[in-house]
Amino acid sequence: MAKAIIIGSGLGGLATALRLKHKGYQVTVFEQNHYAGGKLHAIKQDGYRFDLGPSLFTLPHLVDELHDLFPAIDNSFSYIKKDVGCHYFWEDGTRFKAYTDQKDFVNHASKLFREPKSTIDSYLTNSKSRYNLTKSLFLEKSLHKWSTYFSLDTLKAIVNAPFLGLLNTLDEENKVFKNPKLTQLFNRYATYNGSSPYQTPGIMSMIPHLEMGIGTYYPQHGMHSISQSLYELATKVGVEFRFRESVDKINYNNNLATSITTALKTYKADIIVSNMDIYPTYKKLLTQYPAPKKTLEQERSSSALIFYWGIDREFPELDLHNILFSNDYPTEFDHIFNKKSLSNDPTIYINITSKETKTDAPAGCENWFVMINAPGNYGQNWEEMINTARKNIILKINKCLGTDISQHIATEYILDPCDIEKKTSSYRGALYGAASNNKFAAFLRHPNFNKGLKNLYHVGGSVHPGGGIPLCLLSAQITADLIQDAS
Structure with missing residues (x-):
């Protein structure tokens, strides 16, 4: 054999x-x-279970396909579809639930951000079109085989190239919105491939379709x-x-x-x-x-600094996925990619699987995966950067949620770019x-x-x-x- x-x-x-x-x-x-x-690992600590790595699950059929290769083997893998993709927070008190249904998203976003429904709907429709036009060429075939370019799908992508946003940055594409908060919300999708919205091409505006068009899912056991x-x-x-x-x-x-x-x-x-x-x-x-x-x-992609916190109370305003936005997004990405450092006002992502799997935390508690985007490991003073980042993260959480989160951290585990590089052989800890x-x-x-x-x-x-x-x-x-x- x-x-x-x-x-x-x-x-x-x-x-x-x-x-x-x-x-x-x-x-x-x-x-x-x-x-x-690899990065899809987990730990248990003081009664809390934490997923250490990726926390967003889209295109679940790609996992199903692997199980379907061997139909005689029982498949215990299951998942649910989420109605709300993410909860967004800004320090000025603005809060937004991003529904995964396009109509619900458009209605809610239009009302909160005072943006025309037609503008938001058109953006999401274009996101779907760009995804469908390019997935065969960029995602499903080798770009390095000539046979890939002699197909109907490739011809369609070439014909539509002027409409794919290749000549603009993602931020420039997202300036179609008048409300800067909505631009910031869609700029966030650059981080899904570890890039900056001020540098990555506008074709990345197809990424929201994965989350809002096809759906956001949660594996039943994390x-x-x-x-x-x-x-x-x-x-x-x-x-x-x-x-x-x-x-x-x-x-x-x-x-x-x-x-x-x-x-x-x-x-x-x-x-x-x-x-x-x-x-x-x-x-x-x-x-x-x-x-x-x-x-x-x-250039390497961004890495991550992650605090895994066991929280000794529950926060009903939070869901599985939560984002607390920086007040100065350009400066945050300038620090990550140009200065190889962390800004003092980082955007914070909080993932809480105990919202779906109650046994991931003790009764009345929550398991928080608290992440900020970070530069790769270039020999910085990570001990100092981690200590400063922890203080800034706590400060922003307190402002956005009106709490003193430091009083509720029952246990802590930290993963930084150096750890990621060492444990997963990812050069410089790039994700x-x-x-x-x-x-x-x-x-x-x-x-x-x-x-x-x-x-x-x-x-x-x-x-x-x-x-x-x-x-x-x-x-x-x-x-x-x-x-x-x-x-």
Whole structure:
């Protein structure tokens, strides 16, 4: 039986393992940690359960498709659709519930922000059109194969290119709204791929359609259940996992990838797929092979500073997803991408899974995932930055919610860019690999195959089509489609 080796058990690695198993390969996954899932991990502390990584779940059918590959295996993975995508807060007392139904969103936003319904409705309709026009080209196929460009879908995208917002920034596209708060709300979607709304192209205005058009979902047992359901499925269908066994080297001969070496031994394979960030893949595993300099020198996406707080009371005004906006959005992103620091007025995201899964916190309490966007790790004084950020976060929460949150923090765990880099091999702790701060970013990402080494492939958030749960799953689909069935 043909053998496939996967380096890393992040979401892209798990999904690729399942797809290659379905193609008839004997699959072995090597993972440096003692668990599968990469950033989709969780911890329990003092009676509270916290999802450590991604907290927004869209395009759930991409997970369903993996379970459907093996219909004989019982599928316990389930999820619900949310009626409200996010609760938004500003320091001046403005509060907004973002409904996932377009009509409800338009009605509520028009009333609160005094914006014409036609303007908001047109924006969301355009978001859907841009998504539908470009998903086949940018999200579902390899951008690095000529065959991708000889299709009807590609022709449609090219014909409509002037209407896709490629020449404007997202912020410029969002200036269609007269109310700056509504512009800020839609500018936030740049952070879904770790970019700045003042630099990323306007085509990113298609992202709201994922959340409001297709829907926002919640896995019944938390985000960790996404990775764990795939890991459990993989073990049931015979995928082998070798935990705490880091790969030290990818071996090749005559431009053909042949094996990998760990501290224990060398393992031969017909197919090798790296789910490791593309930067350490070259710098650590392919040290003697010429690296794609331009690709590795791309600007990194933002990272995150996350406080996991056990809160000893409940806040009924909060929901699963909550945003407390900065008063100065441009300065916040200038600090992240230009100054490699944190502004004193950060936008705060609070995720509370105990709103849906009551057992994630003790009775009468809540588990808060409190995150701010942060620069990558460039050797800053993180201890000082974390202490200052914690004070600023508490100050903003107190202003927006009219409380003294410091009195209610019963337990705390902190994850910073240095931890993210160390635990997930993400270069500089970037959450999404390269940033999308220019209109050519999608084409500059590393392809899902290796142009120089046959039988070596790449998957995950640092390669095409990008980071985040849906894109990592699509990356696995693209990668597996490039690999022939086992003979």
